[in-house]
Amino acid sequence: MSILLIAEFDQQALKAATRSAITAATQLGGNIDVLVIGQNVNAIAQQTASVQGVARVLVADDAAYAKPLAENFAPLVQAIAANYSHVIAAATSFGKNLLPRVAALLDVDMVSEVTKIIDASTYVRPLYAGNLNATVQTSEAIKLLTVRPTGFTAAKDGEQSAPIEIIAAAGDNALSRFVSENIQVSERPELGTAKIIVTGGRSLGSVEKFDQVLSPLAEKLTAALGATRAAVDAGFAPNEWQVGQTGTVVAPDIYIAIGVSGAAQHIAGMKESRMIIAINQDPDAQIFQWADYGLVADLFDAVPKISASL
Ligand SMILES: Cc1cc2nc3c(=O)[nH]c(=O)nc-3n(C[C@H](O)[C@H](O)[C@H](O)COP(=O)(O)OP(=O)(O)OC[C@H]3O[C@@H](n4cnc5c(N)ncnc54)[C@H](O)[C@@H]3O)c2cc1C
Known part of the structure; x- marks a missing residue:
């Protein structure tokens, strides 16, 4: 079993939500490759490599990935997904934007908002605004999951650093264009x-x-x-x-x-x-x-x- 996990990060650091997704992935068993997509993401790749449970970091570094446009990221994930049994992202706005597009490109059903891993193909996810917990099983060859960060503790840094490999970018497919962003700067915690x-x-x-x-x-x-x-x-x-x-x-x-x-x-x-x-x-x-x-x-x-x- 091999798992591809899509990293989410800001200018400085890997997001805690991705660390939680790594913990979820370790519960599946198997090797975990973390894919870092961006531009000038060397520091983030180094950080990711030191997280406990990560076997390898794949880096797609390209101007087309300077901003997290799901329309550009999805074909890249699709191109390498066939090598994996699972493709995972945190159930954040980023993951919820990206993974359904990958699922459509691969023509597989995905399981969203997983809160508990039962085994490699069986998961718990909330229904009806959290009033019910459904146990669902997928028989897809490639299992696509978004995992709820609150369901899993954040993986900490380990003592070893995983190898980092550069992979080919899939380029800009010009389906969307980044216009602007308005980031609230606050002294308070996120x-x-x-x-x-x-x-x-x-x-x-x-x-x-x-x-x-x-x-x-x-x-x-x-x-x-x-x-x-x-x-x-x-x-x-x-x-x-x-x-x-x-x-x-x-x-x-x-x-x-x-x-x-x-x-x-x-x-x-x-x-x-x-x-x-x-x-x-x-x-x-x-x-x-x-x-x-x-x-x-x-x-x-x-x-x-x-x-x-x-
Ligand atoms: C599809 C859908 C999705 C939704 N998603 C969300 C969501 O993500 N998050 C969310 O929060 N809501 C969501 N809502 C709205 C939700 O149903 C409620 O309307 C909303 O949460 C109520 O907000 P409230 O408690 O601030 O207001 P109110 O329901 O108006 O409650 C105000 C409370 O304040 C108390 N109060 C009044 N004055 C004082 C005072 N001086 N001192 C102490 N207490 C006082 C009152 O007793 C009352 O309990 C959603 C609704 C729908 C239909």
Whole structure:
């Protein structure tokens, strides 16, 4: 059995989500080749080579890969996929954009959002916003999987470095073109990998209140800020802060839900958190059914007092 895993990275480092996907791949057994696609990615390739469980790093370095355009990456993955029993990527926006295209090019069914590996062809994945866990089996010769990073711990660096091989690029197929990107620079930890998350709901009432009430608490706890979809739709928080079924799925050590009702679509994105703390003025709010600790209080009164006392 041999596994091809597609690496995701930013300018500086391999993403934690890819490290989690490597852990998932080690549970399948077999050799793991990690494919690094980009331009001037030598440093990332070196980093990847030192991750525990990686047998080999393949590098496709080309101007066509300067930006992660799935339309250019997919034919490259397709070209080498026949050498592998499994092709894996993390279930991030990047992986969810790329792998279905590879599946279409290879004409195979893929399995998405895997949370548990049972054996080489059997996996667990959530259905109905996480209300059901389905055990699915695939008989495809090449098994394509996206794996949910929250289901697997991130692989650490090992003591040895895997060999690095350069492979031929597949070029620019001119189906899409990179126009621009708008990256939010923040001192706070990234939502997907933060150990503590402070999430606010629609009840915060405005973008100013969202910042005024939640930021001091997040700063004291070195936490990432999250938001419900209702808060995002109301313009109180940016899109990338949304936690839930149609936002980011998170599993921090501590999740603090403030003025959050606990709708099923929100719960789907945070219920794997190790500890859930809820503050809500309604004692019957659904969020309390999921909370390890609950405080029935007016958030505008309670949260500043908690922040001040830390
Ligand atoms: C297809 C689909 C996908 C969706 N995806 C997502 C998703 O990914 N993420 C997501 O979050 N939602 C998602 N939603 C929306 C979801 O159904 C809820 O509407 C949303 O989560 C509610 O957000 P909320 O808890 O901020 O707001 P509300 O439901 O309005 O709840 C506000 C809460 O604040 C409390 N409150 C009010 N004032 C105070 C106060 N002063 N002090 C303390 N507590 C107070 C209230 O008691 C209430 O419980 C989705 C919906 C659909 C249909």
